[in-house]
Amino acid sequence: xxxxxxxxxxxxxxxxxxxxxxxxxxxxxxxxxxxxxxxxxxxxxxxxxxxxxxxxxxxxxxxxxxxxxxxxxxxxxxxxxxxxxxxxxxxxxxxxxxxxxxxxxxxxxxxxxxxxxxxxxxxxxxxxxxxxxxxxxxxxxxxxxxxxxxxxxxxxxxxxxxxxxxxxxxxxxxxxxxxxxxxxxxxxxxxxxxxxxxxxxxxxxxxxxxxxxxxxxxxxxxxxxxxxxxxxxxxxxxxxxxxxxxxxxxxxxxxxxxxxxxxxxxxxxxxxxxxxxxxxxxxxxxxxxxxxxxxxxxxxxxxxxxxxxxxxxxxxxxxxxxxxxxxxxxxxxxxxxxxxxxxxxxxxxxxxxxxxxxxxxxxxxxxxxxxxxxxxxxxxxxxxxxxxxxxxxxxxxxxxxxxxxxxxxxxxxxxxxxxxxxxxxxxxxxxxxxxxxxxxxxxxxxxxxxxxxxxxxxxxxxxxxxxxxxxxxxxxxxxxxxxxxxxxxxxxxxxxxxxxxxxxxxxxxxxxxxxxxxxxxxxxxxxxxxxxxxxxxxxxxxxxxxxxxxxxxxxxxxxxxxxxxxxxxxxxxxxxxxxxxxxxxxxxxxxxxxxxxxxxxxxxxxxxxxxxxxxxxxxxxxxxxxxxxxxxxxxxxxxxxxxxxxxxxxxxxxxxxxxxxxxxxxxxxxxxxxxxxxxxxxxxxxxxxxxxxxxxxxxxxxxxxxxxxxxxxxxxxxxxxxxxxxxxxxxxxxxxxxxxxxxxxxxxxxxxxxxxxxxxxx
Numbered sequence: 155x156x157x158x159x160x161x162x163x164x165x166x167x168x169x170x171x172x173x174x175x176x177x178x179x180x181x182x183x184x185x186x187x188x189x190x191x192x193x194x195x196x197x198x199x200x201x202x203x204x205x206x207x208x209x210x211x212x213x214x215x216x217x218x219x220x221x222x223x224x225x226x227x228x229x230x231x232x233x234x235x236x237x238x239x240x241x242x243x244x245x246x247x248x249x250x251x252x253x254x255x256x257x258x259x260x261x262x263x264x265x266x267x268x269x270x271x272x273x274x275x276x277x278x279x280x281x282x283x284x285x286x287x288x289x290x291x292x293x294x295x296x297x298x299x300x301x302x303x304x305x306x307x308x309x310x311x312x313x314x315x316x317x318x319x320x321x322x323x324x325x326x327x328x329x330x331x332x333x334x335x336x337x338x339x340x341x342x343x344x345x346x347x348x349x350x351x352x353x354x355x356x357x358x359x360x361x362x363x364x365x366x367x368x369x370x371x372x373x374x375x376x377x378x379x380x381x382x383x384x385x386x387x388x389x390x391x392x393x394x395x396x397x398x399x400x401x402x403x404x405x406x407x408x409x410x411x412x413x414x415x416x417x418x419x420x421x422x423x424x425x426x427x428x429x430x431x432x433x434x435x436x437x438x439x440x441x442x443x444x445x446x447x448x449x450x451x452x453x454x455x456x457x458x459x460x461x462x463x464x465x466x467x468x469x470x471x472x473x474x475x476x477x478x479x480x481x482x483x484x485x486x487x488x489x490x491x492x493x494x495x496x497x498x499x500x501x502x503x504x505x506x507x508x509x510x511x512x513x514x515x516x517x518x519x520x521x522x523x524x525x526x527x528x529x530x531x532x533x534x535x536x537x538x539x540x541x542x543x544x545x546x547x548x549x550x551x552x553x554x555x556x557x558x559x560x561x562x563x564x565x566x567x568x569x570x571x572x573x574x575x576x577x578x579x580x581x582x583x584x585x586x587x588x589x590x591x592x593x594x595x596x597x598x599x600x601x602x603x604x605x606x607x608x609x610x611x612x613x614x615x616x617x618x619x620x621x622x623x624x625x626x627x628x629x630x631x632x633x634x635x636x637x638x639x640x641x642x643x644x645x646x647x648x649x650x651x652x653x654x655x656x657x658x659x660x661x662x663x664x665x666x667x668x669x670x671x672x673x674x675x676x677x678x679x680x681x682x683x684x685x686x687x688x689x690x691x692x693x694x695x696x697x698x699x700x701x702x703x704x705x706x707x708x709x710x711x712x713x714x715x716x717x718x719x720x721x722x723x724x725x726x727x728x729x730x731x732x733x734x735x736x737x738x739x740x741x742x743x744x745x746x747x748x749x750x751x752x753x754x755x756x757x758x759x760x761x762x763x764x765x766x767x768x769x770x771x772x773x774x775x776x777x778x779x780x781x782x783x784x785x786x787x788x789x790x791x792x793x794x795x796x797x798x799x800x801x802x803x804x805x806x807x808x809x810x811x812x813x814x815x816x817x818x819x820x821x822x823x824x825x826x827x828x829x830x831x832x833x834x835x836x837x838x839x840x841x842x843x844x845x846x847x848x849x850x851x852x853x854x855x856x857x858x859x860x861x862x863x864x865x866x867x868x869x870x871x872x873x874x875x876x877x878x879x880x881x882x883x884x885x886x887x888x889x890x891x892x893x894x895x896x897x898x899x900x901x902x903x904x905x906x907x908x909x910x911x912x913x914x915x916x
Contacts, residue, residue, distance in 0.1 A: 164215070168208075175204055249327070251279075251340035258282060267323065267346050269316030287312035287320050302329065307342060322348045370445075372464045378402055381461070390445075390468045392438030403464070408442040410434040419449075423462075427451045432469070444469050486559040488537055489544035497558035497566050502618045504570035508611055515572040517582055518607045518625040519547070522637045524563035531598060538595045539602065550588045552581070566625075575610060575642060576654040577713065582606045582640035583655050605632040606640035614643045658710045660696065669695050670720070672727045673894035677746065677865065680879040680886045687778065689746040689887065690728035691894045692720060718753040722762060725749075729770040729777060731897050736776075744806060746778040751785035757792060760799040767803070774804030780831065782810045794824060801826040808865070812853060823860055830857040832883070834868025841877035854881050 179200050183193055247264025251257075257277045265272040268285060275282055279298075286294055290311040301307035307327040312320040327342020364371055370387035374380050379402065383395050391398075391406065398405070411434065422429040430448040437443060447466035454460040484496035492500070504514050521543070528536040540563065547565065548557055556568040567585070572578050586604060593600045607629025615621040624643040631641035664670050674688040694702040711717040725747050732745045753759060759779075767774055779800060786793040786809065797807060808829035809822075832853050839846035850866070857864040866878050869888035878886060 168211075172204070172208070179204075246343040246345050248343055249325070249341070253337045253339060264344055267321065267344060268313055285313045287314070301327075302337065302340065307340075310347070321346050322351045369465050369467045372403065372466075374403060374462045374464075376459045376461065378462065390437075390466075391435075397438075406435045408434040408436045410442065423449060423451055433466070444473055489541050489559045491544050491548075491565075492556055492558040494558065494560045494566075497556060497560060497568065498618050498622070500556050500568055500570075501621060504568060505611055505616065505618065505621070508570065513572060513574075513613055514568070514570040514611050515575075515578040515581075516609045516611065516621050516625045517567040517569070517578065517585070517640075518560075518609075518622070518629045519565040519567060519585060519604050520606075520629055520633070521563040522603045522605060522633075524602065527600060527602070531596075535596050535598060535600075539593055539600055542593050542595060543589065543602065546588050546593075547585060550584050572610070575608075576710070578608050578610065578642075579640065579652065579655045580658065580713070582608060586638065586640065603638040605629060605637050607632055607643070608640060609643045654710060657707055658714055661694070661707055661710060661714070661716060664694060665719070665723070667697070669697065670723065671695050671701075671896060672724055672731070673896055674728075674731075674745070675887060675894040676742070676892045677885055677887050678891045680866075680875060680883055685742060685891075686885060687744040687746060688742045689780075689894075690724055690731075690748075692724050693894075712750065712752060715752070717750045718756065721748070721750050721753045722766075725763070726766050726770065729766050729772045732776055733770055733772050734897075744776045744778050746780055746806075746808065748780045748810065749785075751782060751788065754781055754785045754793070754796070755788060757796060759796060760803060763800060763805060764803055767805075775806065778806035778808055778829070780808045780810040783812050786825065797826050827862065829863045829865055829885075832864060832866045834866075834888070837866050837868045837874060837878070837888075838870075840874045847877070850878065850883075851881055854878075854883050858882065 180197075183196055183200070186193075188196065247267050248259075248261035249264055250259040252259075256279070258279060259277065260272055260275045260282075262272050265275055268275075275285070279295075283291055283295065294309060294311045297309045298307075301309075307325070307329070309325045311323055311325075313323050315321050323344050324347045325342055325344045327340060329337050330339040330341060332338045364384050367384065368386055370390045371382075371384040372380060372387055373382040379400055380398050383393075383398055387398075388394055419429050419431070428448070428450045430446075432444060433447045434442055434444050445466040446469050447464055449462060449464045451459055452461040452463060484493060484499075485491065486493045501516060508514050524536070524539075527539060540559070544557065544559060544565065547567075551557055551567060552569065554569075554571065556566075558566045558568075560566045567581075569578065569581060572581070585606060589602055589604055593602065607625045607627065609615060609621050609625035609628060611621050614624045628641045628643045632639050635641065671693040673691045673693050675691060676685045677687040677689060678684065679686050692704060692708075694707050696702050708717065708720075711720055728745045728747050732742075735742055749759065763777075763779070766772075767777065781793075781797075786797075800807060806829070807825075807827040808831055809825070809827055810831045811833045812830045830853065832850060836846050836849045836853070840850060841847060854864045863884040865885035865887060866874075866883050867887050869875050869878065869886045869890045871890055874888075875886055875890055
C-alpha cells in the first residue's frame with residue numbers, strides 16, 4: 155500500500171506535539187506542588203484544553219481538505235461537462251477500459267452513434283464485440299490486443315446500427331500507465347465516418363472516372379486559367395498537362411466562331427450555369443476538329459464562382475459517320491447517284507429559287523424494255539447496265555445539273571437553269587443520243603434506248619409533286635408515241651421543241667447542202683436619199699419549210715455554237731459579192747456584215763478578217779463590221795484592243811443595236827468606231843411616241859458629239875425618215891428603202907403603203 159507523505163508528516167507532528175504537551179504539562183504541575191485536589195482539577199482542565207486545541211486543529215485541517223475537495227470536484231465536473239459537450243459537438247463517443255477490472259465504460263454519445271441505449275452496450279468487450287460486423291471482428295480484436303502493448307491506438311471497422319445498417323466507426327485512443335509504469339486505463343473516442351467514407355469513395359470513383367474517361371476534361375479557376383486536365387484531354391488536343399496548365403482556354407480556339415457565338419455561350423453560363431453545344435477547336439498540331447462540349451459553373455460555399463468545368467468529346471468520327479449515313483440515305487448504292495429522296499429535295503430547292511425569268515426543267519428518263527435484259531441475262535448484268543447507263547448519262551449533262559436514279563430503270567434529271575423549252579429538248583436529245591452506242595458488259599453487247607418526259611417549272615407546276623407528276627405524264631406520252639423519244643407536258647411545247655431540235659439537226663447539214671443564202675438590204679443617206687451601201691443578212695433555204703428568216707434559226711445557231719461559222723461564211727460571201735459588184739461597175743460604196751458576240755468574243759476576229767480580205771482581194775475600206783453593244787461591253791478592255799486591231803486593217807466599224815445595252819460613255823468615247831446604229835425598237839414609234847423621239851434625238855446628238863455617223867434601223871414610213879432627217883440622222887435602213895434581196899435579184903419597189911413587221915436580224 156502506498157503511504158501518503160503529507161498525512162505521515164502531519165501525524166508525526168501531531169504525535170510529537172501531543173507527547174511534549176503531556177510530558178511538559180505534567181512536569182509543570184508536579185513542580186508547582188499544588189494540593190492534590192487542585193492538582194486533580196488542573197489535570198482535568200489540562201486534558202480538556204488539549205482536547206479543545208486538537209479538536210480545533212482537526213477541524214481546521216478537515217475544513218481545508220473539504221474546501222480543496224469541493225474545488226477539485228468542481229473542476230472535474232466542469233471538465234467532464236466540457237468533455238461531454240465537446241464529444242457531442244464532434245459527434246464522438248467516449249470509451250474507457252479499466253485494465254484492472256476489464257470493465258468498459260461507454261458514454262451516451264457513443265451509444266448515440268449506434269442509435270441505441272448505453273445499457274444495451276453493456277460494460278464488457280464481449281458484449282461490445284457483438285455489434286461489430288462479423289467480417290471485422292477478428293481483425294478488430296487483434297488490433298486491440300496489439301495496441302494494449304503500446305500507447306497509441308487507431309482502428310476502423312463497421313458496427314451495427316439500430317436500424318439494421320452498418321456504420322463505419324473510427325476509434326482513436328491511448329493506453330494510460332500508473333507511476334509504476336503498469337497499464338491502468340485504455341481510453342479513447344469513436345467517430346462515425348460513414349459519410350466521410352462514402353465521400354472518399356465518391357472522390358476515388360470520380361478520380362478514376364476523371365482519369366479513365368474517354369471524354370476530355372478541362373478545369374479552370376474563376377479567372378479562366380487552366381488548373382487541371384485529364385489524360386483524355388492530352389490525347390485529344392495533343393497538349394501535355396504541363397504545357398497547358400496556367401494557360402487560357404482561348405489557346406484552343408479555331409477561329410471558326412465569331413464574337414456572337416462566344417457572347418451567347420457566356421450569357422448562357424451566367425444565366426443558367428451551364429452550356430452545351432458543338433465547338434470547333436484546334437489541336438496542338440494545328441488541325442481544326444469538331445467537339446461536343448458541356449461547360450458547368452462551380453460555386454463555392456459563399457455562392458461565388460470558383461471554377462469552370464468543361465467536358466468534351468471529339469466528334470470527328472461521328473461527323474464522318476453522319477456524312478456517310480447521310481450519303482447512304484440520299485444516294486443509290488448501285489450507281490452512287492442521288493436517290494429519289496435527295497432528288498425531290500433538290501427539286502424543292504430549285505422550285506423555291508425559280509421564277510419566270512429563271513425557269514428550270516425536270517426530265518424523267520425511263521429505259522425501254524429493260525426488263526427483257528433482266529429476264530434473259532439476269533439481275534447481275536442488269537445492275538451492271540444500270541451503273542454504266544448512269545455513268546454515260548453523267549458525261550453529257552451540263553455542270554450544275556442533278557442526275558438521280560429514282561428506282562428500278564428510271565432516272566431523273568434536274569436542270570434548274572434551263573432558260574427555255576428548246577434547251578430542255580436539246581438536252582433530252584443529247585441524253586437519247588448518248589445511249590445509242592452499245593454497252594459491252596460481262597461478255598455481252600447490249601443496246602438500250604429510253605423515253606424521256608419533260609416538265610418545266612414554274613411554268614407547268616409550282617410544287618414538287620406536281621412537277622414529278624407532270625413529268626411522269628409527259629413520259630407516258632413519249633412511250634405512247636413509240637418510245638425512244640421525249641415529250642413535254644404541254645403538247646404545244648412538245649411540237650415547238652421538236653421543231654427546234656429538228657432545225658438544230660438540219661442546220662448542221664445546211665453548209666454541206668448549200669442551203670444558206672446571203673440577202674442584201676440597202677443603206678441610204680437620209681439627206682439626199684442616195685444608196686451608200688448594203689448590209690449582208692443571212693437566210694436559210696430549208697428544203698421542206700422554205701425560206702426561213704434569221705429569227706427562226708439564229709438563236710439555235712447561237713445555242714449550239716454554229717453562229718461563229720455562219721458569221722465567217724457570211725463575211726466571206728459578202729466580200730466576194732462586193733468584189734463582183736466592183737467588177738460590174740455597180741458600186742454600192744461598202745458592204746456591212748454583222749458579227750455575233752460569240753465570234754467577237756474569240757479575240758481572233760482580226761486575223762480571220764485579214765485572211766478573208768486577202769483571199770477575196772476586197773479593199774478593207776469597203777467592208778463595215780457591225781458589232782452589238784452588248785458584245786463590246788462583255789469585256790470592254792478586250793473589245794477595245796480587238797477594235798483597234800480591226801481599225802488598223804482599214805475596215806469600217808459600227809456599233810449595232812445601240813441603246814439596248816448598258817454602255818459606259820467613258821468607254822464608248824474611246825472606241826475606234828465610225829458609226830452608231832440606232833436600234834429599230836426606238837424607231838418604230840416615231841414620230842408620235844415622245845419617249846422614242848427623245849431617245850432618238852439623244853443618240854443622234856451623242857453620236858455627232860463623239861464624231862460618229864448615226865444610222866437608224868427599221869425605217870418603214872416616209873414620216874419616220876423625214877423625222878430622222880430633221881434630227882440630222884445621217885443614214886437610214888428599212889423596208890421604206892427596200893427589203894433584203896439576193897444579190898442577183900432586182901431591187902423591189904419601195905413598199906410605202908405597207909407597214910411590215912421586222913425581225914431583229916432583218
